[in-house]
Amino acid sequence: MDQYLQGLFVLSHDPVAEVRKLVCAALVQLIEVNPSFLEPHLKNVIEFMLQANKDADDEVALEACEFWSEYCEAQLNPELLREFLQQLIPVLLSNMVYADDDESLIDSEEDGSVPDRDQDLKPRFHSSRFHGSEDMKDDDDDSLNIWNLRKCSAASLDVLSTVYGDEILPTLMPLVQAKLSTSDDGSWKEREAAVLALGAIAEGCIRGLYPYIAEIVEFLLPLLDNKFPLLRSITCWTLSRFSKFIVQGIGHQKGYEQFNKVLMGLLRRILDTNKRVQEAACSAFATLEEEAAEELTPHLEIILQHLLCAYGRYQKRNLRLVYDAIGTLAETVGGELNQPRYLQILMPPLIAKWQQLSDADKDLFPLLECFTSIAQALENGFSQFAQPIFQRCIKIIQSQQLAKVDPSSAGMQYEKEFIVCSLDLLSGLAEGLGSGIESLVSQSNLRDQLLQCCMNDSIDVQQSAFALFGDLARACPAYLHPCLSEFLNVAAKQMSTPKLTESISVANNACWAIGELAIKVGQEVSPYVMTVVSSIVPILQHAEGVNKSLVENSAITLGRLAWVCPEIVSPHVEHFMQEWCTALSMIHDDIEKEDAFHGLCAIVRTNVSGALNSLGYICRAIASWHVMRSEDLHNEVCHILLGYKQILKDGGWEQCLSTLEPQVKERLSNYGV
Secondary structure (H helix, E strand, O other): OHHHHHHHHHHOOOOOHHHHHHHHHHHHHHHHHOHHHOHHHHHHHHHHHHHHOOOOOHHHHHHHHHHHHHHHHOOOOHHHHHOOHHHHHHHHHHHOOOOOOOHHHHHOOOEOOOOOOHHHOOOOOOOOOOOOOOOOOOOOOOOOOOOOHHHHHHHHHHHHHHHHHHHHHHHHHHHHHHHHOOOOHHHHHHHHHHHHHHHHOOOOOHHHHHHHHHHHHHHHHHHHHOOOHHHHHHHHHHHHHOHHHHHHHHHOHHHHHHHHHHHHHHHHHHOOOEHHHHHHHHHHHHHHHHHHHHHHHHHHHHHHHHHHHHHHHOOHHHHHHHHHHHHHHHHHHHHHHOOHHHHHHHHHHHHHHHHHOOOOOOOHHHHHHHHHHHHHHHHHHHHHHHHHHHHHHHHHHHHHHHHHHOHHHHOOOOOHHHHHHHHHHHHHHHHHHHHHHHHHHOOOOHHHHHHHHHOOOOHHHHHHHHHHHHHHHHHOHHHHHHHHHHHHHHHHHHOOHHHHHHOHHHHHHHHHHHHHHHHHHHHHHHHHHHHHHHHHHHHHHOHHHOOHHHHHHHHHHHHHHHHHOHHHHHHHHHHOHHHHHHHHOOOOOOHHHHHHHHHHHHHHHHOHHHHHOOHHHHHHHHHOOOOOOOHHHHHHHHHHHHHHHHHOOOOHHHHHHHOOOHHHHHHHHHHOO
């Protein structure tokens, strides 16, 4: 390694740019893989990277720029880099200015009235519905955006701001202010880079910036109307980075006025004629929606008017962003949307588009997703639109199932995403309409279609199918009744250990769905209980290596099965009680945890002596409740603890308590022991 490093250092000043670039890349890889090799030489490496970051060749500078994020992520001594910050920050800021050949400068003149070319449309991926605490979604994939020196420099500044916080402000802010104070057309790129820098440090330096946020926002607002489109678009992004704090200010008059200005400013930009600005404004608005949530309610009408106006104007690529913004709005304001004056603005354009698209048109995907969010938000209010949407989803699933076997007679190519999106929309309807979906499903062949989807060879289709199975079990269990044994068999198979490595998300949803069904149909699940329990126990026994959500759902489903069939589950209690209690104590207080604890109590009552060896674990699980809202459950728990206290005579109870942590003992005092 030492010889290799010496060789690298010799080549670091090579006259050929490609060689210098590879030297930078090698050092970045080393710090990523094994930083200890570089530790004795770090000071020299930092000095070299600083020079390389200013290299006249952009590719060398880009490779060198990757070093700063890697340095921070490798958690190397921050002191060493600290002494170079005053030199590094100006380099990063000057590299954040658009290069003359940056493709964004060419794209930035894109007129919103010109249709997108096919090659401009990114492929899009729908994330199947997932029930649990740890969603399996990845963040949006930006790999299709070109990575360049400007973006890498901004990302490095962001990472440095999280490590060094306000320490970087005295170096950075005078430079930012100098760039922002220019006003001539020729220096707009300098101003743009300064606005980008403010956005990059918005999280890391928030303590130092906090007293000035109102001023910063006031300064940014006029830039939303700047004549340079890329300045308008970066201002949208930077405002979104401060949106949490803009929303926090709503409580007082000035803050409320400023929030209003930001809201109206972003809505204006959503109707910009430039595609890049439309895109930035929609994304920024979606972030603001998530932060503001119910604060948007008084502005719903004007928001919907702007979004639906954009919906009528946008080309294909940006249309997806409007769908997202509408979906996010529905999720954040929920039932507030359920008013005729809002639905009058929102639904007719969406329904017109729905009728205009064919069953094989991929533009249906984002529309199906959007309807899913609206159905969940409107609940029964969606029933007036539900029937044609429900029937079409069934039709799409059917024709895709046919296309899978025989594309020519279906008249289309099989595309699993049509099935996934349709299943997820049906789940949204089941969740929104509740038992009101009974009248729709009873007239359909959904049951048979769904069973087929649960056995599909695609993980995404299965995942969404089991989510719908669980949602239907909640909303109208009687409808699933004729196929109960088939559904339970297929679901139990998903949880066998060999399957877990391939498709944890399917096992997770299948497990959740079995639990939902069990509490609705009770004793009728008894023939399948041991099959499911024997799949759940290994998951709990190897919990540290398994996805957190699957462990939680397994613990809850085991509890629900124990609640409805305690006499079947309780004889086996010694095989799983300790691991089960450990998993239960990790779950947040909610209705599902309540169900599981009813099961725990039922098992202990049925097999008092079998559970005795695990009493400490049971006590810790009980103590994991912050507030037990159900009075029935509270009484059951008191009854069990008192029962054990009476059984354990001659200091046995005291000895059990002595093994528990002080916080656990304190919580147990709420249950009368």
